[in-house]
Amino acid sequence: MRATVGLVEITDVSKSYGAVRVLRDVSLTVQPGEVIALIGPSGSGKSTLLRTINHLETVDTGSVTVDGQYIGYELRSGRLHELPEKNVLERRTQIGIVFQNFNLFPHLTALENVVEAPVALKRATKAEAREQAKALLARVGLADKEHHYPRQLSGGQQQRVAIARALALNPKVLLFDEPTSALDPELVGEVLDVIRELSKSGTTLIIVTHEIGFAREVADRVVFLEQGEILEEGTPSQVLSKPRHPRTRDFLRKVL
Ligand code: ADP
Numbered sequence: 001m002r003a004t005v006g007l008v009e010i011t012d013v014s015k016s017y018g019a020v021r022v023l024r025d026v027s028l029t030v031q032p033g034e035v036i037a038l039i040g041p042s043g044s045g046k047s048t049l050l051r052t053i054n055h056l057e058t059v060d061t062g063s064v065t066v067d068g069q070y071i072g073y074e075l076r077s078g079r080l081h082e083l084p085e086k087n088v089l090e091r092r093t094q095i096g097i098v099f100q101n102f103n104l105f106p107h108l109t110a111l112e113n114v115v116e117a118p119v120a121l122k123r124a125t126k127a128e129a130r131e132q133a134k135a136l137l138a139r140v141g142l143a144d145k146e147h148h149y150p151r152q153l154s155g156g157q158q159q160r161v162a163i164a165r166a167l168a169l170n171p172k173v174l175l176f177d178e179p180t181s182a183l184d185p186e187l188v189g190e191v192l193d194v195i196r197e198l199s200k201s202g203t204t205l206i207i208v209t210h211e212i213g214f215a216r217e218v219a220d221r222v223v224f225l226e227q228g229e230i231l232e233e234g235t236p237s238q239v240l241s242k243p244r245h246p247r248t249r250d251f252l253r254k255v256l
């Protein structure tokens with residue numbers, strides 16, 4: 001096992017669904033404050049890889065740590081043992097995730113959606129959590145929508161609430177799984193603006209995206225995944241402008 005050096009350390013991760021090998025010996029180190037854009041064709045394993053980071057997916061072999069800690073396991077007598085669900089939930093709070101389809105609680109207002117986790121986990125009093133939630137909603141440009149329910153908000157607004165909610169537990173890393181793919185084109189920009197602001201603020205981000213222009217602009221490193229393997233990674237100009245691998249070139253030709 002490699003020494004743990006990165007904030008997120010993915011080491012030789014493989015995973016299959018039945019006979020289908022979805023991840024093949026994937027290793028990736030993400031440094032604190034780094035912004036990673038994870039790109040690749042549909043079905044290449046991007047979501048699965050992202051979900052292994054917070055243990056929404058288990059791995060068959062290999063390991064994932066966040067800030068030196070296994071999320072779903074603990075090391076005892078040199079072996080990994082699965083943790084009880086309760087401990088997994090606790091550890092998972094260090095990792096924020098924003099999904100394609102927002103996944104807000106429909107019966108809660110924007111403010112209540114953001115307040116919910118810190119209060120449920122007893123990280124803050126209700127009053128503290130409300131103050132913080134108001135600040136987070138203001139940060140994503142929704143100060144005037146605190147009392148709106150998700151159905152009263154546009155997709156772009158809902159996704160911004162989801163980002164505020166993910167930030168409410170002050171995560172060490174924030175994962176985005178195609179955060180703008182479900183949005184009407186005219187709403188994409190307002191969500192990318194929020195992610196751009198986060199990228200400048202030193203938050204560690206791993207973003208699965210098909211927005212290649214955006215990846216070029218915000219990412220410190222672009223990682224190209226194909227058929228469960230990292231084929232190529234490097235700075236945006238290396239991977240997006242001078243891809244070494246023919247399959248990266250093929251992919252970029254199709255999406256650009
Ligand atoms: P991407 O996000 O890059 O489109 P995914 O990680 O969603 O790719 O999927 C990778 C492969 O794993 C695909 O072939 C997909 O059909 C398969 N897959 C994903 N989730 C499951 C699952 N729960 N059961 C079976 N196969 C799955």
Ligand code: MG
Pocket residue numbers: 046047048
């Ligand atoms: Mg996906």
